[in-house]
Amino acid sequence: MNYQENLEKSRDEDEMRAELNALLKDAGGTIAVFLHDSPDPDALASAFAFSTIAKSLGLSTKVFHGDIIDDPANQAFAESLPIDITMLEQGQVHEILDNSSLVIMLDAGSAGENNILPPDFSPDIIIDHHKKSKDVYHAKLLDIRPEVGATSTLLTQYLKAFGPSPSPELASALIHGIRTDTAGLTRHVSPLDMHMMAFLVQYADTELLDKYSEDRMDLEAMDVLGRAILNKEIIGPYLLSFVDFLDRRTDLSRTAEIMLRLRTISTVIMYGIVGESVIVSARSRDPDTDLNSLLKAAFTDLGTAGGHANSAGAQLPLDLMDIPDRGDGRMVVEVVKDTIKTRLISQIGGSQ
Numbered sequence: 001m002n003y004q005e006n007l008e009k010s011r012d013e014d015e016m017r018a019e020l021n022a023l024l025k026d027a028g029g030t031i032a033v034f035l036h037d038s039p040d041p042d043a044l045a046s047a048f049a050f051s052t053i054a055k056s057l058g059l060s061t062k063v064f065h066g067d068i069i070d071d072p073a074n075q076a077f078a079e080s081l082p083i084d085i086t087m088l089e090q091g092q093v094h095e096i097l098d099n100s101s102l103v104i105m106l107d108a109g110s111a112g113e114n115n116i117l118p119p120d121f122s123p124d125i126i127i128d129h130h131k132k133s134k135d136v137y138h139a140k141l142l143d144i145r146p147e148v149g150a151t152s153t154l155l156t157q158y159l160k161a162f163g164p165s166p167s168p169e170l171a172s173a174l175i176h177g178i179r180t181d182t183a184g185l186t187r188h189v190s191p192l193d194m195h196m197m198a199f200l201v202q203y204a205d206t207e208l209l210d211k212y213s214e215d216r217m218d219l220e221a222m223d224v225l226g227r228a229i230l231n232k233e234i235i236g237p238y239l240l241s242f243v244d245f246l247d248r249r250t251d252l253s254r255t256a257e258i259m260l261r262l263r264t265i266s267t268v269i270m271y272g273i274v275g276e277s278v279i280v281s282a283r284s285r286d287p288d289t290d291l292n293s294l295l296k297a298a299f300t301d302l303g304t305a306g307g308h309a310n311s312a313g314a315q316l317p318l319d320l321m322d323i324p325d326r327g328d329g330r331m332v333v334e335v336v337k338d339t340i341k342t343r344l345i346s347q348i349g350g351s352q
């Protein structure tokens with residue numbers, strides 16, 4: 001079944017179960033589940049759901065990701081889940097792949113893009129809602145539905161197909177995953193997301209849900225928000241803001257979400273320097289804006305870029321930028337500021 005057929009096909013749950021079951025029933029040993037770097041609640045809840053399905057068939061799973069989970073709330077969420085989650089270094093991946101009976105990739109774009117899998121590796125199973133930039137797949141099971149708001153929605157459908165009712169913890173985690181990726185069911189939400197939410201709600205633990213939706217900020221996050229407000233530049237419906245150096249990339253995406261509430265704009269593009277890279281985080285409410293294409297066009301030659309139409313990001317190593325003296329913090333800031341802004345303006349139009 002190719003990508004296009006998969007997109008157009010309305011999925012039948014009996015068929016979904018049969019397809020996944022056919023692969024799982026012969027898988028002895030441990031199944032490796034790979035998530036995107038710095039996994040968010042959607043990726044984590046999806047891993048929890050997949051592990052639960054595997055467990056119901058007597059199989060064990062291990063969950064892996066690259067890059068630290070730097071959002072304190074997501075970190076706490078990951079720690080609360082009853083699954084084995086490990087962050088890997090690049091050098092450890094091959095051994096894991098060699099020792100796994102089956103490799104599944106959840107909520108992650110193509111292998112090697114914002115995940116720790118080698119770019120030439122083909123997972124056995126891919127379940128995801130990101131648009132794929134590569135055309136050729138050799139996966140045995142490919143369930144990619146970009147029209148759906150969250151991978152947690154897709155995993156809920158598998159869970160439903162396999163039968164056992166979700167535990168309160170699992171139902172609540174999946175709801176949290178769907179809510180996060182759809183900004184509380186307000187953005188990129190599909191009928192299937194709503195349908196699966198309705199199914200999950202009857203099993204969820206309301207206290208847990210309250211805890212998950214408590215959205216408090218620490219001083220560091222507030223400080224990045226303050227700088228973003230001071231440094232903002234508004235160009236038509238776009239708000240751009242550069243926040244210099246910061247420690248956690250999660251503060252960029254969170255700030256972009258908050259700035260998007262400004263009435264007069266429809267798209268926010270935030271950027272800052274985290275460690276050895278420039279991180280770009282973009283959010284849009286405009287259905288005609290495709291941030292995935294916009295960031296790819298602006299930055300692909302400088303690093304990795306992509307995501308969804310309304311939510312995307314880029315990671316651009318400072319090494320690839322033309323900075324005469326890397327030891328000079330002010331020079332780094334000036335070059336980054338100019339490079340990123342010039343490239344964004346060439347995509348969005350408007351004069352400098």
Ligand SMILES: [Mn+2]
Nearest residue numbers: 042107151181
């Ligand atoms: Mn997702």
